[in-house]
Amino acid sequence: SYVLSQPPSVSVAPGQTARLTCGGFNIRGKSVHWYQQKPGQAPVLVVFDDSDRPSEIPERFSGSHSGNTATLTITWVEAGDEADYYCQVWDSRSDLAVFGGGTKLSVL
Amino acid sequence: QMQLVQSGPEVKKPGTSVKVSCKASGFTFTSSAMQWVRQARGQRLEWIGWIVVGSGNTNYAQKFQERVTITRDMSTSTAYMELSSLRSEDTAVYYCARGRRGAYDYWGQGTLVTVSS
Numbered sequence: 110s111y112v113l114s115q116p117p118s119v120s121v122a123p124g125q126t127a128r129l130t131c132g133g134f135n136i137r138g139k140s141v142h143w144y145q146q147k148p149g150q151a152p153v154l155v156v157f158d159d160s161d162r163p164s165e166i167p168e169r170f171s172g173s174h175s176g177n178t179a180t181l182t183i184t185w186v187e188a189g190d191e192a193d194y195y196c197q198v199w200d201s202r203s204d205l206a207v208f209g210g211g212t213k214l215s216v217l
Numbered sequence: 218q219m220q221l222v223q224s225g226p227e228v229k230k231p232g233t234s235v236k237v238s239c240k241a242s243g244f245t246f247t248s249s250a251m252q253w254v255r256q257a258r259g260q261r262l263e264w265i266g267w268i269v270v271g272s273g274n275t276n277y278a279q280k281f282q283e284r285v286t287i288t289r290d291m292s293t294s295t296a297y298m299e300l301s302s303l304r305s306e307d308t309a310v311y312y313c314a315r316g317r318r319g320a321y322d323y324w325g326q327g328t329l330v331t332v333s334s
Contacts, residue, residue, distance in 0.1 A: 110279075142320035144262075151312055151327050152262065157320035195262055199318040204276050206252065206264040 111200040113209035120215040127183040129212045131196030134177060139198040141179040143172060146211075147192045155194075156181060183214075191216045219243035221313055221325035228331045234301040237328045239313030246294040247271050250317040253287060253298045256327075257309040268296060269317075303332045 114132040121127040131141060141159050144152035154163055156172035159179065169184045183190055196209040224238040239251065253265040266277035268287045275287050286299045296313055311328045314321035 140319060144321075146262075151324040152314075152321075153324075154320050154322050157322075163322065197262075197320070201318070204318075205278055206254075206267075208254075208262040208264060210261045 110203060111198070111207045113196055113198065113207055115194075115196060115209040115212045117210070118213045118215065120217055121186050122217045123186055123188060125186055127186050127190070127214055129181040129183075129194050129214065131179045131181070131209050132177055133179075133198065133207075136177055136179055136198065137174050139201075141172065141174065142197045143170075143181045144195045144197065145190075145192045146195065152195065186214075186216055188216050190214060219315075219323050221315065221323055223311075223313060223325040223328045226329040226331070228333065229303050231304055231332055231334055233303055234299060235303060235330050236297055236299040237311050237313075237330070239296045239298075239325050241294045241296070241315070244315070244323075246289075247291055249315055251287075251289065251296040252314045252316055252321055253285075253296075253311065254314060254321075255309040255311045257306075260309075263309075265298065265311075270296070300330075303330075305332050308332045 143156040145155045146152040155166050155170045160172040171182045173180050193211045195211045200207050220242045222240045227235050229235050250269045252267040255263050266287050268275045270289050284301045289296045308331050313325040315323045
């Protein structure tokens with residue numbers, strides 16, 4: 110089955126840029142979606158189809174692809190961005206969804 | 218506004234079943250697909266399966282294939298996820314979410330299912 114790999118944790122100072130990665134074989138051929146989840150809350154979609162944002166998500170959140178890695182970039186990081194971030198794709202061969210293991214973003 | 222409201226927390230004994238509901242409002246339920254995802258405490262999101270509401274077609278993760286049934290009631294705009302033969306490892310928060318083979322743009326608030334003897 111398809112596997113997505115995310116680093117367990119990333120730390121960044123306020124005002125800096127956080128780059129969260131999501132690796133998978135030939136991920137470039139798939140649409141990658143990113144979710145933010147704060148403790149005790151349901152996930153929130155922050156980037157879909159690699160680089161699009163829902164209207165309510167700030168422009169500070171952006172997505173990109175390169176080779177076998179997708180990246181969620183958060184610029185001007187704020188304390189409120191501290192959360193777990195999950196990447197997700199649809200595995201068309203099995204017709205099912207796959208989530209990465211999640212990255213905990215800590216704002217120092 | 219678009220909303221998914223799930224049923225309340227459940228406490229179940231091992232070997233029994235649980236059925237979680239997810240009532241949709243604010244969008245055309247019959248044109249949608251509904252996904253079910255669970256998350257054990259401190260663990261990753263785990264995809265369970267989905268249903269195409271209009272056709273009733275379903276697909277499940279292999280891990281849950283023999284124990285899960287996802288259904289829908291179009292008259293009440295409600296999706297259901299039933300998990301049988303419960304064991305302690307099924308203790309988790311269960312989420313419904315709207316989406317097809319792409320991103321999930323709306324999520325329910327989650328339902329805590331606790332399996333304990």
